[in-house]
Amino acid sequence: MNNIIGTVFIIIGLVFDVIGCIGLIRFPDVYSRLQSSTKCAVLGTVSILLGTFIIRGVSPTGVKAFLTAVFLLLTAPVAAHALARGAYKSAARLWEKSVCDDYAENK
Amino acid sequence: MKNKITLFIIWYILWMCLTWPFDPEHAIVGIAVAGFITFITSDLFTPRLEHFGQINRYLWFFYFVFLFLGECLKANINVAIRVLNPKLPIHPGIVKVKTDLKSEIGITFLGNCLTLASGTLCVDVDQERRFLYVHSLDVKSQDTGESAQLIVNKFEKVLERIFE
Numbered sequence: 001m002n003n004i005i006g007t008v009f010i011i012i013g014l015v016f017d018v019i020g021c022i023g024l025i026r027f028p029d030v031y032s033r034l035q036s037s038t039k040c041a042v043l044g045t046v047s048i049l050l051g052t053f054i055i056r057g058v059s060p061t062g063v064k065a066f067l068t069a070v071f072l073l074l075t076a077p078v079a080a081h082a083l084a085r086g087a088y089k090s091a092a093r094l095w096e097k098s099v100c101d102d103y104a105e106n107k
Numbered sequence: 108m109k110n111k112i113t114l115f116i117i118w119y120i121l122w123m124c125l126t127w128p129f130d131p132e133h134a135i136v137g138i139a140v141a142g143f144i145t146f147i148t149s150d151l152f153t154p155r156l157e158h159f160g161q162i163n164r165y166l167w168f169f170y171f172v173f174l175f176l177g178e179c180l181k182a183n184i185n186v187a188i189r190v191l192n193p194k195l196p197i198h199p200g201i202v203k204v205k206t207d208l209k210s211e212i213g214i215t216f217l218g219n220c221l222t223l224a225s226g227t228l229c230v231d232v233d234q235e236r237r238f239l240y241v242h243s244l245d246v247k248s249q250d251t252g253e254s255a256q257l258i259v260n261k262f263e264k265v266l267e268r269i270f271e
Binding site for chain 2 (some may be wrong): 008014019022023026027031032034035036038039040042046058059060063064067073074076077078080081084085088094095096097101104
């Protein structure tokens, strides 16, 4: 039973990872790309790790997978934030069809 | 000193989880490792000890985890639909949202939540730390930033009870 549930989690994770990669190619500018890559890739990877945890249970592998998932949830958004801020400071432009840019007034 | 001891205990528990099946060798090495990490990070983290004893905060944190996971799943499905739609229906833009949180850890958590949930990406935090600049995938032309503000308020209410 645990095997089946874990495998389902892993499959969901793979689907989201693939969608994240497609988004990385399709979206027009740095910021939108970061959105798709952080959100989908993080949820996908966390889902794969949770699947591993469910299959292996409370064993060395399972506990490490769970801790890695928590670690990823805490650090991935920080990395995305740093990349986005760095991109803006080094004048990476928004997509020309963007609606608004409130950050520009900050300078 | 109390701060350092608390940090040491937290890092030691983390180390024991990482080396899961208990054995004495890892337990001894862990004391050295946790001590070293405490020495490095003690001026980065200053846990407010009076908060650790309050059961309420743990319960709210538990609720927060479920709220966050739900929002995260919703946002992911939302982004996935936008990615797979051949017309690519996005209206991106950077909007400014206001927050009432004061503590640094609260704002950090709010920014992280915004990035992972709800179709937004935290770009910068204002110096006076009252505004977050947020890149949103779906800015409606009339109500600039209102949808992002709604989500901020939703998380804010819970985070306020955990960290403030």
